Amino acid sequence: MSMIDGLPPLRSVIAEHGLSARKSLGQNFLLDLNLTAKIARQAGDLSACDVLEIGPGPGGLTRGLLAEGARRVLAVEKDSRCLPALAQIADAYPGRLEVLNADALEIDPMAHLTPPVRVVANLPYNVGTELLVRWLTPAFWPPFWQSLTLMFQREVAERIVAPPGGKSYGRLAILAQWRAEARIVMDLPPEAFTPAPKVRSAVVHLTARPEPLHPADPKVLSRVVATAFNQRRKMLRASLRGLAPDIEEHLRRAGIAPTDRAEQVPIEGFCALARALAEA
Template identity: 50%
Template sequence: MSASTDSLSDVIKRHGLDARKALGQHFLLDPAITGRIAALAGSLDGRHIIEVGPGPGGLTRSLLATPAVSVTAVEVDTRAVAVISELAQSHPARLRVIEADALKEDLSSLTPAPRQIIANLPYNVATPMLIGWLHQGKAWERLTLMFQLEVAERICATPGSTHYGRLAVISQWCADCAVVMKLPPGAFSPPPAVWSAVVSIIPKAEQPSPALFKAMEQVTAAAFGQRRKMLRGALKSVGGEKLLATTGIDGTRRAETLSIEEFDLLAKAHLNR
């Protein structure tokens, strides 16, 4: 038997691959679910896929069942690397395994375009990973990513809603974002304490420059850092009085009422002041 023919439960037992809280691991073992996630990424014909945190390889198997040209699995857990390396022996031309911390790697350098990331992300590092990939918007055709449901709602939140904040502004400024699947805790092994959701993130054709992206990070950090303050007070650290005068935005408003377009104006004004 091998990692490509064993049941995932058998693979986990054979390699001692118990999920570790420190690594934010919650494994998806149901092939029907992993197959649906792979399908949510659209046609993968001719695409190069990067999977972060493959664990025992449930989603990896489903990705290999698509017409994708290649799948590159990036895994920090040595135990999981051994599992996926076994799987790679059955797919030597299409599956590559890289033992590395995805937070520290430039994943866009691992495969040619068109490339996508499809992953059940480790929950403890999912948000910083996403921000890093949004920085590289032009590198990705699409991101299909599993998050805790609350994080997914923060990514896709609209102005004035409870979850609207920095993550929503930056994500939707760079990409079209939508929750495309929700999963209960029982879908995972071990079950997390909360529901999870898959978010489809498709980078927009026009992407901000690195300098403008940094300006947006600074503006949103100031604006949402003190949510109860009016903008004229919250934005003081980034020269808010001038920014508000330049953009014509009312300084008595609060950050959660501003649209993505208004934040874009503020970021550009901050960059050019």
């Protein structure tokens, strides 16, 4: 492992500060600085951006982001044990790293960020999906972020980028792809982490669309998609019956066969159905 800066190797940092990963916090640390720098590069040119990082832990990805030229990094870390290690990084990059000892689910990061903003994070497994959904469902669009470059379990990553027709396609795929361009840009084996998880991981890069892929009211679309996939094995005329007594007519108006199942309907079809129901 080559060094990307003059700071100590991450294994030494972890030993010095007693930073054993805690399962209760969803922690799996990336110790290879070559890998963390590679993840940072997947986010593109960061020299003119503030970067939001959630769950930096001992700071492997933080160091990658700063070494790759991020204008400024806001690192939100719930585990106070990591603060001394992150303070050493802040000292090595004066004025470019701010660390918040906080729960990412409970703060407004924009109070500490200057646009344009990109989010890059090895998300704690226990809050990763919830944070993604929040970032994809703000009150106003476009959102505060230009792009999201996020580490997930491979299974979750596949759900985000899934096309219609398979078992991975569902609410998360529609939510992500309706408002962003999403693709998997890296795969990581369990042994890349300490401790090694039982599953493979992947990095997903999402770029915010200026406007959603197809017009639809977000609340109506969310309700339609949630209802359809809650009973994904049923035909839509049965699973969506509770939305409207004449649901078959609305399905046909949207170009959807009433006998289709949720996983067969592309995003455009769900948006058309949401518009038909909203008009009714």
